[in-house]
Amino acid sequence: MKKYTDTGKKDTRSGFGAGLLQAGKADSRVVALTADLKGSLKMDAFADEFPNRFIQCGIAESNMVGAAAGLAIAGKIPFIGSFAEFVTGRVYDQLRQEVAYGKTNVKIASSHAGITLGEDGATHQTMEDIALMRALPEMVVLVPCDYNQTAQATIAAAKYNGPVYLRFGRPSVPNFTDPDQPFEIGKAYVLNEGKDVTIFACGHTVWESLLAAEALEAEGISAEVINVASVKPLDEETIVASAKKTGKAIVAEEHNMAGGLGEAISGVLAAECPTRLGFVNGADRFGQSGTPSELMKAYGLDAVGIAAAVKKLVR
Amino acid sequence: MSIQTLQKTASQVRRDIIRMVTAAGSGHPGGSMSTTDILTALYFSVMDHDPKTWTRDGKGQDQFILSAGHLAPVYYSVLARSGYFPLAELGTLRRMGSLLQGHPSVRRGLKGITQASGSLGQGVSVAAGLALAKKLDGDPHRVYVLCGDGELEEGQIWEGAEFATHHKLGNLIGMTDWNGQQIDGSVESVCGGGDLEKKWQAFGWNTIVADGHDFSAILDAFDKAKALGAETSRPSMILFKTDMGHGVDFMAGTHKWHGKAPSAEQCQAALAQLEETLGDF
Numbered sequence: 001m002k003k004y005t006d007t008g009k010k011d012t013r014s015g016f017g018a019g020l021l022q023a024g025k026a027d028s029r030v031v032a033l034t035a036d037l038k039g040s041l042k043m044d045a046f047a048d049e050f051p052n053r054f055i056q057c058g059i060a061e062s063n064m065v066g067a068a069a070g071l072a073i074a075g076k077i078p079f080i081g082s083f084a085e086f087v088t089g090r091v092y093d094q095l096r097q098e099v100a101y102g103k104t105n106v107k108i109a110s111s112h113a114g115i116t117l118g119e120d121g122a123t124h125q126t127m128e129d130i131a132l133m134r135a136l137p138e139m140v141v142l143v144p145c146d147y148n149q150t151a152q153a154t155i156a157a158a159k160y161n162g163p164v165y166l167r168f169g170r171p172s173v174p175n176f177t178d179p180d181q182p183f184e185i186g187k188a189y190v191l192n193e194g195k196d197v198t199i200f201a202c203g204h205t206v207w208e209s210l211l212a213a214e215a216l217e218a219e220g221i222s223a224e225v226i227n228v229a230s231v232k233p234l235d236e237e238t239i240v241a242s243a244k245k246t247g248k249a250i251v252a253e254e255h256n257m258a259g260g261l262g263e264a265i266s267g268v269l270a271a272e273c274p275t276r277l278g279f280v281n282g283a284d285r286f287g288q289s290g291t292p293s294e295l296m297k298a299y300g301l302d303a304v305g306i307a308a309a310v311k312k313l314v315r
Numbered sequence: 316m317s318i319q320t321l322q323k324t325a326s327q328v329r330r331d332i333i334r335m336v337t338a339a340g341s342g343h344p345g346g347s348m349s350t351t352d353i354l355t356a357l358y359f360s361v362m363d364h365d366p367k368t369w370t371r372d373g374k375g376q377d378q379f380i381l382s383a384g385h386l387a388p389v390y391y392s393v394l395a396r397s398g399y400f401p402l403a404e405l406g407t408l409r410r411m412g413s414l415l416q417g418h419p420s421v422r423r424g425l426k427g428i429t430q431a432s433g434s435l436g437q438g439v440s441v442a443a444g445l446a447l448a449k450k451l452d453g454d455p456h457r458v459y460v461l462c463g464d465g466e467l468e469e470g471q472i473w474e475g476a477e478f479a480t481h482h483k484l485g486n487l488i489g490m491t492d493w494n495g496q497q498i499d500g501s502v503e504s505v506c507g508g509g510d511l512e513k514k515w516q517a518f519g520w521n522t523i524v525a526d527g528h529d530f531s532a533i534l535d536a537f538d539k540a541k542a543l544g545a546e547t548s549r550p551s552m553i554l555f556k557t558d559m560g561h562g563v564d565f566m567a568g569t570h571k572w573h574g575k576a577p578s579a580e581q582c583q584a585a586l587a588q589l590e591e592t593l594g595d596f
Contacts, residue, residue: 055447055482058474058477060471060477062436062437062440063474066437066438066439066443066475067475068444069444070430070443070444070447071444071447071448073371073373073429073441073445073448074373074374074444074448075372075374075448076448076451093434094440097431097432098430098431098437098440098441101420102430102431103422
């Protein structure tokens with residue numbers, strides 16, 4: 001099993017903040033907007049470095065989407081930042097008409113996604129955002145797995161000409177990917193090669209999947225782990241090749257079943273390579289208050305939950 | 316352009332609207348006709364724009380955003396009559412494969428359209444973003460946005476109003492088509508209305524009230540808005556008092572023609588009241 005080292009726990013939202021600053025330095029067209037969540041989105045460094053290119057919108061997300069569309073039409077590269085629920089569900093129609101429909105170059109920085117938002121509870125914990133964003137034509141959906149990859153995904157989003165939904169989170173999690181590896185939209189990353197089963201994951205479940213694979217190896221099960229950080233477009237070639245090799249797969253995500261990565265991969269495999277699948281996700285539930293690790297455990301999204309799902313599938 | 320020429324142009328634009336919507340069999344003539352004089356003045360006298368060098372990013376020109384996207388017929392007519400695309404395209408409104416979608420779209424590359432609209436209440440935000448970009452880039456041009464009065468029931472309008480004031484967008488000029496009508500009846504009876512001037516003022520905007528069917532009043536209002544914007548660094552709203560369906564007696568002053576196409580006979584009766592001045596498409 002390939003070894004990955006946690007170089008120190010960091011939150012993926014800070015990876016976004018670092019990537020935004022780098023993207024801003026590389027391209028003067030990059031501007032950042034937030035709806036009263038500059039600190040939570042880790043936009044402080046960008047705002048300090050480029051005060052004229054940081055645009056505070058107040059608690060008015062719908063307007064923020066429209067204003068960002070105007071800035072993008074005029075040639076800027078706007079990143080709009082808020083909590084995942086408030087930059088998706090709350091503004092779905094605005095994203096649809098102002099951003100996706102005209103392929104307007106707006107980047108949606110979506111923080112505190114999933115149940116690991118934690119103690120604030122279900123009003124703030126979206127488990128439906130990937131579904132909403134995948135449903136929009138023209139929308140690219142990226143769910144990087146750690147600090148380093150989120151920074152790189154932010155830089156890649158700035159370079160891409162078109163709408164991007166960039167999902168990341170609040171809690172500190174292991175940081176283990178190569179900080180210098182450029183992010184490729186449309187690419188799935190094979191983190192560990194295996195022969196008995198494939199675990200497809202994105203975001204916070206990627207590290208948990210690596211831990212699960214390690215535990216499974218001790219029990220004689222060889223698991224391939226693939227980081228599907230580009231949820232849309234999907235790297236169909238890599239996904240199909242792995243399913244052909246292992247014949248069984250689990251899809252693990254911090255999102256509900258409807259419209260998530262699990263259904264995206266099901267669609268590809270049903271058409272190209274019918275494969276027995278298992279799913280580790282929030283099913284069809286709302287979140288609740290708790291610490292991020294308590295919630296990951298309770299919803300079965302941690303390494304233990306993933307390993308159990310694999311064993312059920314391969315048995 | 317002289318006031319007489321503007322009047323003649325507006326008469327032709329109203330003919331275009333009636334003929335387009337009749338041919339399509341659906342569409343929104345009422346609001347298109349209440350805003351015909353405003354948009355004719357805007358495109359033929361007020362805005363600094365050039366169809367030959369126009370690009371979607373609006374660099375070096377004034378920009379217009381139609382927030383009330385269902386006013387597509389009047390928008391398409393003034394664009395075509397300004398030279399953005401051939402007049403013949405007007406005959407394709409709402410047809411399969413047409414550049415002239417039921418509501419404005421940028422996907423098909425129709426020249427002159429800066430942003431899609433149709434889902435209401437969003438144009439002030441987009442216009443504010445465009446105006447902010449001009450400010451950041453040192454481009455002295457202005458951004459214009461047109462809303463319906465019923466549309467002001469949308470909450471996002473007021474988010475955009477606050478944002479534009481906060482960011483000191485003196486280069487943003489709004490227009491409200493204050494015709495008092497919306498789909499289900501009068502604005503007062505549905506869920507809106509009140510003192511629109513005080514509402515906009517409360518959000519920090521300069522306000523001007525003008526007769527939206529009197530070209531000299533319309534031009535004067537735009538001059539005042541430009542001056543006020545430059546002077547105060549605040550956005551300005553021109554509240555144009557209008558009649559829905561203006562120009563055709565049996566269509567005027569009622570919500571019933573908000574979203575209904577005339578029959579062939581009604582079309583002929585309407586055209587009989589509107590002089591053909593520039594040649595029908």
